Amino acid sequence: MNLSPELLLPLKTREQIPQEDAVAGISYWKESFRRLRANRLALLGIALLGFLSLLAIFGPMLSSYTHYDMHLPLKNSPPSAQFIFGTDELGRDMFTRTCCGARISLFVGITAALLDLLIGVTVGSLAGCIGGKFDETVMRSVDIIYSIPHLLVVIMLMVIMGPGIITIIIALTFTGWIGMARIVRGQILQLKQLDFIRAAEALGASRTRILLRHLIPNAMGPILATMTLTIPTAIFAEAFLSFLGLGVQAPAASWGSMASTGIYAMRFYPWRLFVPATFISLTMLCFNLVGDGIRDAFDPRLRT
Amino acid sequence: MNRQLFSLLARKFILLVLSLYCVATLTFVLMHAIPGDPFMQEQAVPPEILKSMYRHYGMDDPMIVQYGRYLKNLLTWDLGPSFNYEGRTVNGIIAEGFPVSLALGCEALFLAIGSGLLLGSLSAAFRSGWQDHLAVVVSAIGISLPNFLIATLLQFFLAMKLALLPIARWESFAHTILPALAIAALPTAFIARLTRSSMIEVLQQDFILTARAKGLHMRQVIFRHVLRNALLPVVTYLGPLTASVITGSFVIEKIFAIPGLGHWFVSSVSGRDYTVILGVTVFYSMFLMTCVFFVDVIYCLIDPRIRLAGGRSRK
Secondary structure, eight states: OOOOGGGGSOOOSGGGSOOSTTTOOSOHHHHHHHHHHHOHHHHHHHHHHHHHHHHHHHHHHHSSSOSSOOOGGGTTOOSOSSSTTOBOTTOOBHHHHHHHHHHHHHHHHHHHHHHHHHHHHHHHHHHHHHOHHHHHHHHHHHHHHHHSOHHHHHHHHHHHHOSSHHHHHHHHHHHHHHHHHHHHHHHHHHHHTSHHHHHHHHTTOOHHHIIIIIIHHHTHHHHHHHHHHHHHHHHHHHHHHHHTTOSSOTTSOOHHHHHHHHGGGTTTOTHHHHHHHHHHHHHHHHHHHHHHHHHHHHOGGGOO | OOHHHHHHHHHHHHHHHHHHHHHHHHHHHHHHHSSSOTTOOSSOOOHHHHHHHHHHTTTTSOHHHHHHHHHHHHHTTOOOBOSSSTTOBHHHHHHHHHHHHHHHHHHHHHHHHHHHHHHHHHHHHTTTSHHHHHHHHHHHHHHHSOHHHHHHHHIIIIIIISOOSOOSOSSSHHHHHHHHHHHHHHHHHHHHHHHHHHHHHHHTSHHHHHHHHTTOOHHHHIIIIIHHHHHHHHHHHHHHHHHHHHHHHHHHHHHTTOOSHHHHHHHHHHTTOHHHHHHHHHHHHHHHHHHHHHHHHHHHHHOHHHHHHOSOSOO
16 A cells, blocks of 8 residues: 555644535435425325315305205205205205315314324323333333223213213323323433433433433424324224214214215215215325325435 | 243233223223213102112112222123113123124134235235235225225125125124125234335345345245244234224124124114113223233244343333
């Protein structure tokens, strides 16, 4: 090997030191969003969900009917220019009812997911951060609640609290936050081992600061993915409960309650089942696509 | 069996007993949180009759005595009478409905595990082949279509249009196929996805390359090495799978007019038959939790990381 003498001279100024940091420029978040944008299915899901939200917000305003007005002579009429999605057994406009159903489904899904997020992240991060006896106690109780079948508890709570949207949300949150708490705790326990947390501790950062500035933001990927996948579960549960007659009560319309009355008319008035069923299915599919997309985008193992 | 494994199982067992106790207590509390009592009717009942009814059902005792009696009844498996069906007990309803639900559930379970594993492993073995696309479509259908829709579609096309299978009722094996398919759709999708992703992860590991380098045929590699390792996450899903089959059967039994426990449960929910609701809930919870416990035991026994290390695999 041929070494020229000037290579052996000491570096005098800072400028001469090669700066390695400049190479790894893209942040975790930017990289994740780049990959989410590259995922066409997830983008399609986001677009459809955006359209659905617009429909939920503006649909009932655009429609010239309400979700409760009955047109008895026109009951069970098929989709036409007058009623885009047809009418139901009482002659109520299916389009307006579907939009109201979208409101209810999205409201239930998003509220339940946000409440799960709030409770789950708080409990999970406290358990992960404090550790010791506190962690042990909290996680054992979580294990116990987790082992109780969710939907049975939800049904039981609904029977006792009476049907309605708020009770659905309470009942779903009652069991729903546990999954989130477990995931957040697991993430925090893993992250706590990493060097940058040691570094932050060494620099004198307080525990609250470490939790809020370092641990939770770094666990955000799995948290977001879990949240996006909680929404369809909640929507599904609402449809299921409404199907059993425990959901929203007439004259309010939800996709589940519309499908449950539509199912008996399937042979003669198929649109009464297929309109709400299509909306449930599409929404479920979209949220699952978006949730999978977010999970993959934030998964450090899949980073290129 | 080493000591640490034993203590792990013992801890799980204690957790099971504690959870069972919690469910029992929760149901008791909820039952007494319901406003009013079973004898409240639209017509006023003379107070003397009410009083003797309360005495007959032990409802004038202090709460703690009732709680003790309730726990004792649970231990001796006596769930009390039904409110809506005179002369019927919750025990009798469970004894009548559960065997039907169990048969249907087992069929759906085998269907879901078999087809899910098949689809998932085919799609991982032939990535981006037609098998992979088929698996993606099937799991998208299973995950996004609600089971009542799948059931109705099956009834409409296979039973009504093509007249291949009976539409409803519970008589012969042919009657069980459509409901089992409808229940199995969602778990099949989950198992296929789970198998696919865990197989792909295993396929990327070094020992697979070693096995291939030794000259093993791909089929041998998959059966000998990949599947054995990839099945572990699927075993953990067996617990939630049982739950999904049970809750799936509520709606499906109603749609197919199957006289199973799910059907009873749904009609008692709409008829607000509290003792049946609570009794069936307790029964299903206990059944499920026991299943989950056994799944845990199996998992501990087959996972080499737990079996060999003897401790928790990850903390």
